[in-house]
Amino acid sequence: MKNNYTLFICSILLAFACSSPKNEAENQSISSNEWELQIVDSIQVDYLGTVDGGDFKNNEGVIFNFKENKLIKFDNNGKILHEHSYPKEGPGKVQYPTQIKILEDGEIIAASFVGWLYEINPDLSFKKEIKLEFPTEAKDGGGLLKNLDVWDGKIISYYPGRDGANPYDPHFFRDHYLLEKIDAATETSEPIIRIPKSSRYSTDKYYERPFLQFVVLENYLYLALENEPLVHVYDLSQNNAYLHTYNFEPTKFLDNGEHSKPYEYISFSRMRDASIQQFFPTKQGIFLLYTEGISEEIYAQYELKKPENFPQHKDHQRQIIKIINPDSTLSNEINLSYRIGRILNIESLDKPFFALRNDEYIGEEQDYLTLYKLQLIKK
Template identity: 25%
Template sequence: MQLNLPQLAVSTILLSLFSCGEKAENTIEPKAFSLEIIDSVQVDYLGEMMLLDYDAKAEKYLLATDAYYEYLEVNEDGKILNQNKFSEDGIDAVGQALGLGYFNGDVTVFNPPKGYYIFRDSTKVAEISISYPFQVFMMYPKLGVFESGDKIYYPKPWPETLAIKMEEGEFYQELYRLPIIESQDKISGDTLGALSLPESSDLLGDQVHGFPIPVYTLDEDNLMLSMWFEPRFYVYNKVGDQFMFEKTVDVNIPDWVPYTPVALDKAEQFFEVNRKKRAGILTNILVSGDYYIAVYNKGLSEEEMTKLGPPTDGGLAIRKKNPNYAAIFDKDFNQLATNVPFPIASNYPNVVNNSGELIVSKVAGLSETEDDGIVLYKLKLKFD
């Protein structure tokens, strides 16, 4: 392990500053926000991994390969604490690693059709079983498993009874109305839907919007949910074992490239209509001090994608043209800033440590410098 003192800083300052508070009487002083690299940590590992999660209690980071099958746990200095690769055979086999993260400090993998396997020091120590037959058609970019009281919560998988008919609008209507988060009683194993989209959501209308990827963040009793392809997130408050909808927060993002919804009777045309562009996505909501940080990619228009041509570099050219940005909110959900850039070589996902620093892993192919190992950037949200 070695510690690098970076000379690079993200000095691009926000040009578009505004507030969009719900209370007109609120007067918010404009601030110029930036994300600056204040330090970097090098992990002694030959190969590329992405940062997935952070355990605040043990102050350790979880990194993994794109397929989630091999992972590292490292401390604040980049020292490797544990390295493991899941086995596809044997008693504790992981046949599909479709989500990976920390649950109570232990590495937890979503392993259909079993449920969640929990590992400590590379050894399986527990399991969260899902009692009903289910089906999964995506990898979860954020694990989303947490507990409160006598319940465990996780993203609800699609029940096997849901007939997958992508050419029929009724399938999407049923999909969008499924519970997004499910609770499971720790003793009985009984499950119950704990959170669904509000009736005011555009997704519950009479159009097809594609496949949502739910990503959510807890901040005490607040839960903030992004459905991935909308420039907005939904805020819920925990009441008992359920999460009650409070408000929808629209994120003002100039030059956002929206997907194009289609009518229910033209469901089979959705992917053809949208395949030539790269629609914008809202990929995470972070909590740092007094601020919420919505992380997004604005997307690329059909014209921009045509200019780039077919990918020949593993998608690096697209990533350079469609980098990560942040929108900044206060704790009352007033938007303070937009298009605050991350370092161009930053990977997704990203986490916040106990010091309020944003931690991102570096994509080697997006950088002009070579490093012997994995590099983690430590970023600080600053304002003038």
């Protein structure tokens, strides 16, 4: 009897081992719809200061501190490898590089929140500023949202201003190319990527001005406007052709709707729109982190328009993780605690990744930075 049982178990294991790639993909798809996020470890970086931008790749992270205009590089154990403060004027100036992209060879491209572009050496020393043939017209750039990447040896950046285009025009997203593909060696660029018809910003109507963010994965560029529950996909290898749009179908994603006139700002005035905070395309699926928004009633009741009450916004809206699987199916919605702050990067959904601990939300002051090591687990 025992031998028969052993043979039965072995046959089951053999059947799994010999299953076809197609069946494995189907099983993966079916099992990947339910996830949970776990804190598996944490590291401490011996640095006291705010983090106003960052990236993590190949077991090394780089973060930016706005007050000191400084970059700090550390390893996956929290050991500081390099620190470098930059002058804001004169030779070697680097002004507020909130956008950071670590390349495969360890070099870094960086951009300020208004679009100035820089190349930084692996030891964080200044390499060069990239000056394009026209100035950027951005005055805010999207802050910490990802809008800087590379493809085929070229830098891709949100750098509005070509032909005098005004990114604050109510129909900027409809009427202009959204990104620049930049040759750092020649300091020239070409415009790429138009908003697709699937976005409401392709129409003549007026809506709240959104921030743009995008990420490149292999030959594909994934683009999102923060206040639409959509991710648009383009093929850079096929003359930047638009392919399709994913709708991640959030249960709650508040929006103040169509405006009656241009240059009207309702979010943060009468309510707070839902917003895609971060997203990370990977081979295993697209990871999205968004906030659900705050209704007009709650906004008025708790006087959330007042700057001193901004910290209370976290008490009245959830931040949610959702995953778009490769077969376009959607995961469950994962409520993410605000004690977990900004995610530095996600290279793969089946590997751990790092996020900052939100000490301000927790109410603890430390003499070092704490980063949570997180792992997505299939239920």
